[in-house]
Amino acid sequence: MNFPAQEELSDRRKRSLRHARWLEIGTIFYNVTEAGISVTAGLLSGSPALVSFGFDAAVEAISASVLFWRLVSEESGVAQSVLSRRTKVTLYVLSLVFLLLGGFILYESIEKLASQKQPDFSLVGVVILCLSLIVNPMLSFRKRRVGKKLDSHELIMDSREQLICLYMTVVVLAGLLLNKYLGWWWADPIAALLIVPYVLIQAWKAFRKAQNAGH
Template sequence: MENERKQNLKEARTLQIWNVIYDVIEVVVSLIAGFTANSSALIGWGLDSTIEVISAGTLGWRLHGEIKGIDERRVEKRKMITLYVIAISFALICAFISYDSISKLISQETASWSTIGIVILMVSLVVNPILIYYKRNYGNKLDSPALLADAKDTFICLYQTVVVLLGLLLVKWLGWWWADPVAALLIVPYAAKEGWEAFTKAKNIKKNLDK
C-alpha cells in the first residue's frame, strides 16, 4: 500500500508539473491577446490563470515534500504561505478587473476581435476537463482535500473560460460592446470568494501552528 501511495504521489506531482506548463502558456498567450485586443475579459482571465499557476506549482511542491518525507509541520507552513500569496493575488486581480471593466463601460470602449484569444480559450475548453478528471481521480486515491480543491479551482476556471468566450463572440457577432467588460466583471465574484477562502484557510493553519 505504501508503494502504491508513493506511485500515486509521483503521478499526481507529474500532473501538477504539466498543469503549470500549460497554465504558463495560457497566461502568456491570453495576456498578449488581451492587451492587443483591449479585452478586459481576456486580461482578467489571463490574470486569474496566474493563480492557477501558483496553486498548481505549490501543490506540486507539497506533493514533492511528502514524497521526500518532510514533516507535517513544514508541509502546513508551506501551505499557509502559499494561501496568503494566493489571497493577496486574488485581491489585486479583483481590484484591477473592476477598475478596468467599469472604466470601459463608462467610456464605452469596444474590444477588438482576437483570433489568438479565441484559440487559447477553445484549447482551454479541451484541456481543463482532462485536468479536472485526473485531479479528482488522484485526489480520491490519495484522500487529498488539496487536490480535490485544486480540481474545483480548475472547474471555476472552465466556467470563466465559457463566460469570456461568450463575451468575445457577442462583441463580434452582435456588436454588443458592453459584453466584454461585463464578462470580465463576472469573474470578480468568484475571484473574491476564492481569495477570501484562501485567506481564511491560511489564518486557520497559522492558529494551529502557533499552538
C-alpha cells in the same frame, strides 16, 4: 490533515503523489503558454475579459508552482510539522492570488465600461479559449480525484481553480462572440465582471482552510 512520514508512505500514496506532481507540472507549462497568448491577444484587441483570462492563467501557474513545492516536500519525507506549515503557506498563497485576481478584473472591467471603448475581435483569443474548454475540465477532474485520495485540501482547491478558469472561458468566449456578431461592446467587460464574485468566494475559502490547516 494527516501527513504520514516518508517511511510510512504506502505505494498507493506514493503513486498518487507522483500523479499529482505531474499534473502540477502540466498545469504550469500549459498556463504559462495560455497566459502569454491571452494577455498579448487581449492587449492587442483591447479586450479586458481576455486580459483577465490571461492573468487568471498566470495565477494558476503560480499556485501550481507552490503546490508542486508542497507535494515534493511530502515525497522527500519532511516532518509532519513542516508539511503542516507548508500546507498553510500554499493555501494562503492561493487565497492571496485569488484576491489579487479579483481586484484586477474588477478594475479593468469598470475602466472599460467607463470608457465605452469597443474591443476588436481576436481570432487567436477564441482559439486559446476553445482549447481551454478541453484542457481545464480534464485537469480539474484529475486533480480533484487525486486530491481526494491524498486527503489534500490544497489540491482540491487547485482543482476548483481550474473550474474557475473553465467558467471564465465560457463567459469570456461568450463576451467576445456577442461583441463580434451583435456589436455588444459592453458584453466583454460585463463578462469579466461576472467572474469576480466566484473568484472572491474562492479566496475566502482558501483563507479559511489555511487557518484550519493542521488543526
